[in-house]
Amino acid sequence: MVKRSLQASASGIQKAKRSFSIKGWTQENLAGEVNLKTRQPIWRFFTGQPVDRQAFMEICSILDLDWREIALEPPAEFPEPGERPETSPLDIAVLVQEVRSQRRDTIQNQCGILQLLDISHPVNIDDIYVDVNMLEEIASQQWVEISDLENIKLTEFDRIGLGAVAQKQIPGMQAVKTYTKLRVLGKPGVGKTTFLQHLAIQCNRGEFAANQVPSFYCIERVRRSIATQG
Incomplete structure (x- = not known):
């Protein structure tokens, strides 16, 4: 060395x-x-x-x-200044597995255990996680032709002002496997963070994206940090 x-x-x-x-x-x-x-x-x-x-x-x-x-006992393998030493080809697969092994405990501790407000003790994410379904399009940003609105029957409305427009939903895991980039939107408390933690744990176990390294960072921590700093 x-x-x-x-x-x-x-x-x-x-x-x-x-x-x-x-x-x-x-x-x-x-x-x-x-x-x-x-x-x-x-x-x-x-x-x-x-x-x-x-x-x-x-x-x-x-x-x-x-x-x-x-120099005292100069090593013969040192390169001259500006020279790049010869290196063996990098095995990405081996490197990924090494990083995964180093990150495994961190991801498990960060994402596998939840501290809920109404429960005094930590909860394992596997005990409370429920599969989620997602819409592939944002409902509030969809355009509908006036002619289509005129053809909607009263029986197609759930409640006043909101239509029971049947939009195709897909399982959250299917969405992640289908799209390389995702932006998960939803109201507070619907499970966005929990879903991402579930993904990190599944990846950590090798049950999802076993050839990649899971990394989890919650934006809420950034917001709280900014609020604290004033």
């Missing part, structure tokens, strides 16, 4: 100090040349302490030194 830091050897420090003296700079000047915010890495470099590998190599470059001659 390639180390992330390097340190100068005793002989390397002497060479670096000679080159530094020829430049006539202060440690602050050298830090500026290497684009460091402080001179702390420069001080560590000249005292033989570990320094970030990239900073170490850049310091040597600015001082016109070969970092391999300055």
Whole structure:
């Protein structure tokens, strides 16, 4: 495994100090040349302490030194500045499973247990979740021709002002599997958040989208945070 830091050897420090003296700079000047915010890495470099590998190599470059001659036991596999080391092809499937395993407990704790206002103890989402059906179109934003309205019979109305217009509903899980992008709309308390938590848990278990990584973030937390901050 390639180390992330390097340190100068005793002989390397002497060479670096000679080159530094020829430049006539202060440690602050050298830090500026290497684009460091402080001179702390420069001080560590000249005292033989570990320094970030990239900073170490850049310091040597600015001082016109070969970092391999300055470093204590320099690893042979280090690339030159600007070079990209050869890497093996990334296996996305393996990476996804690794991330899923790291996120599993977090998603389970975040979405699997609910704290309801009228119940004193936490509730498992599986104990209360009910399958939901969705409309594929927003009812309040649908256009109906006047001719269609004129043909509606009184028997087609549930109650005054609202028609029993039969709109096709689809199960929530089917909607998620059918569309790659969804915006779930509904009045407060109809179960939008619970539905999303259910999806996260199903994905977490591998029963839905097993080749993807579940991520859950509730917008209500953002609103409460904004309200608290004023």
